[in-house]
Amino acid sequence: xxxxxxxxxxxxxxxxxxxxxxxxxxxxxxxxxxxxxxxxxxxxxxxxxxxxxxxxxxxxxxxxxxxxxxxxxxxxxxxxxxxxxxxxxxxxxxxxxxxxxxxxxxxxxxxxxxxxxxxxxxxxxxxxxxxxxxxxxxxxxxxxxxxxxxxxxxxxxxxxxxxxxxxxxxxxxxxxxxxxxxxxxxxxxxxxxxxxxxxxxxxxxxxxxxxxxxxxxxxxxxxxxxxxxxxxxxxxxxxxxxxxxxxxxxxxxxxxxxxxxxxxxxxxxxxxxxxxxxxxxxxxxxxxxxxxxxxxxxxxxxxxxxxxxx
Numbered sequence: 001x002x003x004x005x006x007x008x009x010x011x012x013x014x015x016x017x018x019x020x021x022x023x024x025x026x027x028x029x030x031x032x033x034x035x036x037x038x039x040x041x042x043x044x045x046x047x048x049x050x051x052x053x054x055x056x057x058x059x060x061x062x063x064x065x066x067x068x069x070x071x072x073x074x075x076x077x078x079x080x081x082x083x084x085x086x087x088x089x090x091x092x093x094x095x096x097x098x099x100x101x102x103x104x105x106x107x108x109x110x111x112x113x114x115x116x117x118x119x120x121x122x123x124x125x126x127x128x129x130x131x132x133x134x135x136x137x138x139x140x141x142x143x144x145x146x147x148x149x150x151x152x153x154x155x156x157x158x159x160x161x162x163x164x165x166x167x168x169x170x171x172x173x174x175x176x177x178x179x180x181x182x183x184x185x186x187x188x189x190x191x192x193x194x195x196x197x198x199x200x201x202x203x204x205x206x207x208x209x210x211x212x213x214x215x216x217x218x219x220x221x222x223x224x225x226x227x228x229x230x231x232x233x234x235x236x237x238x239x240x241x242x243x244x245x246x247x248x249x250x251x252x253x254x255x256x257x258x259x260x261x262x263x264x265x266x267x268x269x270x271x272x273x274x275x276x277x278x279x280x281x282x283x284x285x286x287x288x289x290x291x292x293x294x295x296x297x298x299x300x301x302x303x304x305x306x307x308x309x310x
Contacts, residue, residue: 019133030170038171039179042140045164046115046180049142051190053109055227057249065187069224071231071242072255076263080237081270089152091159093234094118094198099151099158100265101196101230102143103277104258107284112145117195117226120169138173139165140191148278151269193227199241200234228258239266257291 030038086096102114123135143158173192181190229244245255261284268275268283 015130017127017131019131022128022131022133026170035171038168039175041164041168042171042176043180045142046140046176046191048113049115049180049191050111050113051181052185052188053105053111053114053194055105055108055194057227058251058254059249061187062248063186065246066248067223067225068247069222069244070247070252070255071220071244072252072259073240073242074259074263075238075240076266077238079239079266079270082266083234083237083239085152085270085273086155089155089159091155092162093200093239094196095158095162096155097198097230097232097239098141098162098196099143099155100262100269102141102158103145103151103154103265103280104262104284105194106145106277107281108258113142114145115140115142115191115194117141117173117192119195119197120166122169137169137171138192139169140173140176141165145277148276150274150276151280152273154277155273195226195229197229197231198234199232228255230262261287 082096082100083093086093098116098118102116105116106112106114117138117140119136120139121135122137123129128135141158141161143154143161145154149157177190177192184190224244224246226244227246227249230241231244232239232241243255243259264283264287265280268280
């Protein structure tokens with residue numbers, strides 16, 4: 001009663017709707033022909049898509065996952081070229097980063113078909129802005145790299161796929177997966193293992209005359225919800241963030257190497273948007289050979305030191 005009385009005495013304006021009203025509207029709206037249209041879109045969009053990407057891991061998938069994880073930070077202060085390319089092509093920074101991320105995953109998995117998941121906000125109505133409640137869904141973005149496209153063409157494919165997915169964003173991802181990938185494998189989740197979380201926020205200044213500055217920071221939880229989750233913060237001319245990875249699958253050195261490769265993709269495509277996927281693949285393969293060669297050399301040196309008793 002005391003809480004109710006305190007709430008009723010606040011000077012805050014009343015809300016036009018409550019979260020329960022939104023939930024009831026969504027349940028009523030997502031039924032019948034509307035539901036079938038959304039299901040039809042996702043069935044067609046994900047038909048034949050690989051449920052999993054066979055990325056080379058440092059260790060095999062455990063039968064019982066622990067979901068332990070860590071983060072490897074990165075900063076790309078010179079990412080302005082990629083962002084300028086995106087703007088020239090009528091794309092958002094998210095689309096540009098997604099295109100580069102999927103290109104890296106395509107090479108690492110040896111695939112021409114890549115699906116990446118990403119969390120999205122679904123506050124599409126002005127009435128939902130002041131509400132407290134979960135307005136987040138996960139969308140699946142599929143891109144084909146068939147035909148050896150240029151990066152400019154890849155960006156166009158990503159743009160089309162993103163816009164189509166956002167037009168059908170209200171169907172919960174659990175329902176999508178249930179519809180298109182009912183068969184499961186122990187310890188793995190179809191379509192959700194590789195993720196991109198793009199936070200398009202610059203440092204903000206508090207309002208109301210308060211001398212308050214707000215900036216994001218990352219908290220190390222020791223948990224990874226996905227095999228690899230690229231977390232990117234946009235702001236100004238550069239990009240920064242971290243790669244969250246499952247430590248039961250990947251070593252820190254592998255995460256750092258993937259980030260270095262991704263950074264070089266960003267530089268290459270910004271300098272030459274007409275670079276083809278085959279050229280990107282060849283450059284990445286060469287880097288992988290050099291890394292393996294250096295690792296073999298280090299192992300050989302360690303064996304020699306042990307043999308001579310050093």
